Amino acid sequence: MKRILILTAGFGEGHNSAARGVRDGLVRIAPDSVVEMRDLFAEVYGGLNETVRRAYLALINRWPRSWGLVYRWLDRKTTFDQDFAKFTRLEAALSRLLESFDPEAIVSTFPPYPYFVKRIGRDNSRFKNVVVVTDSITVNAIWYHAPGDYFLAPNEQSAAIIRAHDVAAGRVKTFGFPVSPKFADLARARPPTAPNRPRLLYMINAGTRSAAETVNGLLRLDLELTVTVGRNERLRAEIERTAGNRKIQIVGWTDEMPRLLCQSDLLIGKAGGATVQETIAAGCPMIVNHIVSGQEEGNARLIVETNSGGIANSPAEVSAMAAAVFADGAKRWRDWIANIAKLSRPRASLDIAEFLLGL
Numbered sequence: 001m002k003r004i005l006i007l008t009a010g011f012g013e014g015h016n017s018a019a020r021g022v023r024d025g026l027v028r029i030a031p032d033s034v035v036e037m038r039d040l041f042a043e044v045y046g047g048l049n050e051t052v053r054r055a056y057l058a059l060i061n062r063w064p065r066s067w068g069l070v071y072r073w074l075d076r077k078t079t080f081d082q083d084f085a086k087f088t089r090l091e092a093a094l095s096r097l098l099e100s101f102d103p104e105a106i107v108s109t110f111p112p113y114p115y116f117v118k119r120i121g122r123d124n125s126r127f128k129n130v131v132v133v134t135d136s137i138t139v140n141a142i143w144y145h146a147p148g149d150y151f152l153a154p155n156e157q158s159a160a161i162i163r164a165h166d167v168a169a170g171r172v173k174t175f176g177f178p179v180s181p182k183f184a185d186l187a188r189a190r191p192p193t194a195p196n197r198p199r200l201l202y203m204i205n206a207g208t209r210s211a212a213e214t215v216n217g218l219l220r221l222d223l224e225l226t227v228t229v230g231r232n233e234r235l236r237a238e239i240e241r242t243a244g245n246r247k248i249q250i251v252g253w254t255d256e257m258p259r260l261l262c263q264s265d266l267l268i269g270k271a272g273g274a275t276v277q278e279t280i281a282a283g284c285p286m287i288v289n290h291i292v293s294g295q296e297e298g299n300a301r302l303i304v305e306t307n308s309g310g311i312a313n314s315p316a317e318v319s320a321m322a323a324a325v326f327a328d329g330a331k332r333w334r335d336w337i338a339n340i341a342k343l344s345r346p347r348a349s350l351d352i353a354e355f356l357l358g359l
């Protein structure tokens with residue numbers, strides 16, 4: 001019976017999504033294992049952490065280029081270990097947790113944690129320090145400078161970046177991004193021919209100011225449109241007014257995203273780590289309509305450079321690209337489908353679980 005500690009933080013959904021995927025994979029593969037998932041930043045710093053987290057989310061959604069400057073500044077740093085020495089309360093809390101839980105593996109989906117583990121200076125031979133990298137292509141230095149025993153990369157493009165920075169090849173594993181095991185349950189081969197009436201999923205989790213205009217343009221096309229608005233009731237009302245009598249499905253907060261993605265022929269959304277990796281797992285091509293400078297640039301590059309989707313920078317470009325994708329017998333869509341299938345690893349969380357259990 002393995003004891004595995006998963007450490008995450010709420011600074012971007014990718015970290016939490018990866019942590020949940022690893023946890024759920026472990027529960028599926030070895031239900032008798034003891035798995036604990038913790039956000040020590042939230043536990044230790046409480047209200048201060050929430051204030052900083054909200055400021056971060058506001059920055060990346062409203063002023064993404066400004067965050068890009070911060071991201072590139074972090075990428076040039078080489079003093080992470082010294083910088084994290086200031087977090088004495090978190091370090092103390094982690095030390096107590098390691099003493100009480102006594103894990104055989106520590107899995108970090110948020111990059112500062114491996115540095116804290118090293119600073120604590122406990123007998124590291126008692127456990128493996130595993131880093132789950134959530135960035136694609138534009139992998140920040142904070143990841144590959146981390147003192148991890150193993151680095152789990154979401155794709156080969158990211159693994160190559162990590163190895164290029166003096167991380168031994170044997171310490172870098174490429175299982176894929178740990179999406180929910182539900183993707184493995186729902187995985188299906190896409191038909192080689194175009195759908196009669198394409199099912200398009202528009203996830204509105206950024207760029208809400210132009211959401212209504214985007215919906216209006218998409219509703220002019222011959223397709224089935226589903227729009228997710230989360231818990232934003234003001235946005236729901238705005239989309240309902242925009243749709244009028246035209247047929248549309250509006251979805252609030254849901255835990256059925258794996259099903260929605262696997263049933264859709266095309267996704268429109270931001271280039272967030274979780275969003276991009278889930279659409280890849282579902283084998284659903286993507287039109288990226290919002291990119292945060294820094295880590296999301298790599299996610300968008302992964303989609304474009306593998307010809308698994310495209311980028312549209314305005315509502316008009318979104319609807320024009322969606323129309324073009326299914327034009328001429330849906331040739332472009334069929335190319336995207338074939339290429340994204342090569343990237344898709346819906347079993348990633350299960351494969352990662354098996355790796356962790358074998359340590």
